[in-house]
Amino acid sequence: MLSPLTVSAKSDVSADNTMADFKRLKLAIEQAVADFEKTPMNEFSYRVTRYENEEGTETSSVEAFSPQTSEANQWSLLQKNQRAPTFEEQQAFASQKQNQHSHTVVKLSELIVFDSLTTKVVTDSAVHADFDVQFERLGANTSSYLKGTLVYDVNNKFITTIDITNTESFSPVFAATIDKLEVTMSFTKQQEIILPLNINMSMQGRFAFLSKINETSSDSYSNFRYVGPADSHSTTRESAK
Incomplete structure (x- = not known):
């Protein structure tokens, strides 16, 4: 029979x-x-x-980014509401993109409170974890009302999904x-x-107790092709489908 001291020692090692x-x-x-x-x-x-x-008004677009052209022309509007865009729509789109300084909506490092990470499910291939959220775009006081979860791919060492x-x-x-x-x-x-x-x-x-807020949106990325310097990320030149 194990002594209490032995059991305690084993528990400490496990912890x-x-x-x-x-x-x-x-x-x-x-x-x-x-x-x-x-x-x-x-x-x-x-x-x-x-x-x-x-609120029931649907809009859609297909946009393309190419770093090989001049900075003012790197973004192109290919479709607007499932049709070819008008000249005015292309001009408005170009003006909007010139004021956009980031390719992503939010920096993950500014979204995830790393010290709050807690694991939910751990398997050989994936880890599901909860975390507190800091989302300044929604106001400094809203973070306490938000919760996040993520899935980490253990084998490939990257986060596959984040839900807030x-x-x-x-x-x-x-x-x-x-x-x-959501x-x-x-x-x-x-x-x-x-x-x-x-x-x-x-x-x-x-x-204001009078009108409803009901919004959905989606951004889907595709057709990735590396076109940067030949000596950088040389293994990524194949399209990411």
């Missing part, structure tokens, strides 16, 4: 191993985020298919109340490069 494993996992997730944010999106050509439904939902209604701006928020982001890894796949958002609520 130490568990803590060490968690620290390694946390560092791995932080590294996966850093790897994604190091992706040189301005060295890839790609397409973005966008869809938005705002609200835990209760919140007010990001005066007179507006959000009752339901954001899903998915990613893929081609060679050693982590690339965005989809960003989906659904939001429901009310404004």
Whole structure:
């Protein structure tokens, strides 16, 4: 029979191993985020298919980015609402893109509170973890109403999906109340490069007790092709489908 001292010692070792494993996992997730944010999106050509439904009004577009052209012409509007865009729409699109300084909606390192990470499910191939959210775009006081989950691919060492939902209604701006928020982001890894796949958002609520807020949107990325310097990311020149 094991003595109480022996049992206690074994428990301490188990707890130490568990803590060490968690620290390694946390560092791995932080590294996966850093790897994604190091992706040189301005060295890839790609397409973005966008869809938005705002209170029943639907809009869509297909956009293309190519770093091989002059900076003012790197973005092209290929389709607007499932048709060829007008000259005025192309001009408005070009003006909008000139004021856009980032290829992604939000930096993951500014979204995930890493110290709050807790594991839900751990398998040989994936880790499901919860985390607290900091989302300044929705207001400094809204983060306490949001919760996030992520799935980390253990074998390929990247985050495959991130989901953000609200835990209760919140007010990001005066007179507006959000009752339901769902954001899903998915990613893929081609060679050693982590690339965005989809960003989906659904939001429901009310404004000034009179009108409803009911919005959905999706951004889908495709046709990735590396066109940067020949000596950089040489293994990523194949299209990412």
